[in-house]
Amino acid sequence: MSDHDLVLGLECRLMNAWPAFDYQAYEGWILRFADGYSKRANSATPLMPGARLDDALVDYMVLRFLDANVRPTFRLTGLQDPSVDDLLRSRGFLEVEPTCVLTAPVRGDCEPDPEVTIEPQVSKRWVREAAQSYGGDKADDATLIQIVSRIRQKAAFATLSLDERPVAWGLGVVERGFVGLYDIVVAPDLRGIGLGRRVVSSLMAWGCGEGAHTAYLQVREENEIALSLYRAFGFSQAYRYTHRVMPGGA
Incomplete structure (x- = not known):
C-alpha cells in the first residue's frame, strides 16, 4: 500500500466515523460542516492525490465557510499538491494544531x-x-x-x-x-x-x-502525555496533518 493509499483509506474511514452535517465537493476537496464542533468535521480536506487550489477556488470555499458560520479551515494531510500550503500561507492563513495520525496492529x-x-x-x-x-x-x-x-x-x-x-x-x-x-x-x-x-x-x-487488524487514532503533536500512552500500545505515526485557518475567524 502506498503512502497516498494509506492516507486516503484512513481519511475516508475518519469521515465515516465522525460524520459532519453537510458536505460539499470541489475539485478533489471535500468541505465538511458540523456547526463548528471539532476541526475535523469543519474543514476542507483533500480527497485526491495532487489536489490543487487557486485564488478563485479559495475565495469560493471561504464564502461557503462563512455562509455556514464556520472559520475557514483547510486541513492539509499531504494528499494535496505542495503548492497548496504556499498559497494559503501567502494569503495569511495561519498554521495551527499539527496532528499525528497513528496506527497500531490489533x-x-x-x-x-x-x-x-x-x-x-x-x-x-x-x-x-x-x-x-x-x-x-x-x-x-x-x-x-x-x-x-x-x-x-x-x-x-x-x-x-x-x-x-x-x-x-x-x-x-x-x-x-x-x-x-x-x-x-x-x-x-x-x-x-x-x-x-x-x-x-x-x-x-x-x-x-x-x-x-489495525487500530488508528489522531492526537495533537503537543499532547506528549497521550502520545506516550499510545506508543506503549504499539502505535506509530502513519502521517501527520496541519490546519491552515483564516485569521480572525468567521
Whole structure:
C-alpha cells in the first residue's frame, strides 16, 4: 500500500466515523460542516492525490465557510499538491494544531476490561458525561450527540466505571479491518492513573472481536502525555496533518 493509499483509506474511514452535517465537493476537496464542533468535521480536506487550489477556488470555499458560520479551515494531510500550503500561507492563513495520525496492529486478547461497558448505541448519559469531562469548546453535548448519532458503521461507546461512578469514556468505530479510536477522555480529577489506558485497551479488544487488524487514532503533536500512552500500545505515526485557518475567524 502506498503512502497516498494509506492516507486516503484512513481519511475516508475518519469521515465515516465522525460524520459532519453537510458536505460539499470541489475539485478533489471535500468541505465538511458540523456547526463548528471539532476541526475535523469543519474543514476542507483533500480527497485526491495532487489536489490543487487557486485564488478563485479559495475565495469560493471561504464564502461557503462563512455562509455556514464556520472559520475557514483547510486541513492539509499531504494528499494535496505542495503548492497548496504556499498559497494559503501567502494569503495569511495561519498554521495551527499539527496532528499525528497513528496506527497500531490489533493483536492478542479480544476481551474488553470487565469494568468497561461497551454499548452499540449512543446514550444521552454517555454524551453528557464525556462532553462534561472534555470541557471547553467540546462541552457541547447537543452537537456531539448529533454527530455520533449519524455514524453508520459499527460503533462501540465505552464507559469505565469505578465503584459505580463513570470515570472514563471512549468511542470505537470499525470499518473494513480498521478500528478507529475517538474521544478518549477521563474525568479531570482522575487523570494520570491509567484509566484512559483501560478504555483504549478495551476498544482495541472490541475491535479485535469485530475482525479489525489495525487500530488508528489522531492526537495533537503537543499532547506528549497521550502520545506516550499510545506508543506503549504499539502505535506509530502513519502521517501527520496541519490546519491552515483564516485569521480572525468567521
